Amino acid sequence: MKGYNQDFIFDEESQEVVRRYEQAIQNRTVGYFDVEELEVIIDYYLNCGQPKESSKAIDLGISLHPGSTALQAKRAKVYLASGEVRKAFQILERTHSSNDPETELMKGEALLRLNHESEAHLVFSSLADNTQSDIANLCLDIAHVYISNGYYKRALIYLEKGLTEDPKDIDLLQDAAFCYEQTDKPDTAIEYYNRIIDIDAYSVESWFNLGLVYFNRENYQQALDAFDFVTVIDDDDFGGWLQKGNTLFHLNRFKESLECYRHCETKVAYPDILQVFMGECYEKLDDYTNAKNCYERALEINPQNSDAWSGMGICSLELEVPEDSIRYLLKSLEFDAENFETWVYLAEAYINTNRVKEAEKAYKKSLKLEQQQPDTWVALGNIYIDMALYQSALDCYLEAYKQDSALENINLFLSIAYYKLSDFEKTIPLLHKALDLNPEASSIFLDICPEAKELLHKH
Secondary structure, three states: OOHHHOOOOOOHHHHHHHHHHHHHHHOOOOOOOOHHHHHHHHHHHHHOOOHHHHHHHHHHHHHHOOOOHHHHHHHHHHHHHHOOHHHHHHHHHHOOOOOOHHHHHHHHHHHHHOOOHHHHHHHHHHHHHHOOOOHHHHHHHHHHHHHHOOOHHHHHHHHHHHHHHOOOOHHHHHHHHHHHHHOOOHHHHHHHHHHHHHHOOOOHHHHHHHHHHHHHOOOHHHHHHHHHHHHHHOOOOHHHHHHHHHHHHHOOOHHHHHHHHHHOOOOOOOHHHHHHHHHHHHHHOOOHHHHHHHHHHHHHHOOOOHHHHHHHHHHHHHOOOHHHHHHHHHHHHHHOOOOHHHHHHHHHHHHHOOOHHHHHHHHHHHHHHOOOOHHHHHHHHHHHHHOOOHHHHHHHHHHHHHHOOOOOOHHHHHHHHHHHOOOHHHHHHHHHHHHHHOOOHHHHHHHHOHHHHHHHHHO
16 A cells, blocks of 8 residues: 555665564574564565565564564554454454554454444544545555455545545546446546546556546447557557457457557467457458467467367358367367357357257257347247247247347248248238348248248239
């Protein structure tokens, strides 16, 4: 934390204190350290993620300075870091000092983590109201406690209080923008990120976060503008290049998206996922050979990447090798059986190999995982038409219509199902609607229902 809790600064003097302490431990001698030196040692180990070593230093400190409330407070800090919150709170209650903001901060945090939110609020509000100086930093510290425990609305109370004192504090603005995102107020988050950019036009973090807000709202052009600034300010910001690539993909600018992905190819933490992204770009460009090459590279890196196996299956389907497609898609489902889209592609591959029953099962599995798929309901309905299960087909088409009444040829499919069920009163009006949208509808209708030629002439 910043301000009253003060980030640990490991300067040359501190290094010397730690070296002297470690030398004493190594030589199994008990040297003398004053309280301030011990606090440096304790904070050093906490900062390094070694709470056990901090505890040892506290034990030594208490033996040297048994009445030190500062060392007791450090023990509470170690307990908080180790997750032993109740022990921390008991110490803080015994060493209560309303004049020590850091102790009060820890007490408030302990109460919050013990689910005593109202009591924590009283501690924090009293601390903020009674502090005479550096209110902005204190409010930031309190907000950090709330943020780390998921209380974003509470955090905003203190962030806004801090901004009243210092409207241009970038740390306060950044955290406030983040909290507005978390509380589903993206417009306000955008406003706060723009306030930071007005103060510091070269704030890469703010441009990046602004881009993410736009991206999540599907405002892809504005997201692209923000990510452009990230990569212009810092050409080596691979996160910016990656998100710029993702944004261009959603804008259907696949060649440019590929260029962005190539820019960070050697830098990402998960290179197999990047290869999948690149493969998807090649797919959109109908370059299935290069797409498969990307997916193969992804699988060399991570053989359990379900998206890469699925991509291989989709490319094989497009290259009219359905047997290979089935093999790849089944492999993908071994690692992610809940991906409803993979089940749809598997069904299509089964249809291309005349395995209709397997296709039916795959479509039904996909719809069980995700009901909102009008196209898949139509595809399943078409299978039932071929199987002469006309009521089942009609049920599927009606569900598709309910989900998307503007779905291509949905009126035609419904008219076919009603005709097959001899419900001619519904057949003809639906066929008229279909013809209004597609002049070829009557030809398709007669291909499936050739016996209806006389009925069509009559109407």
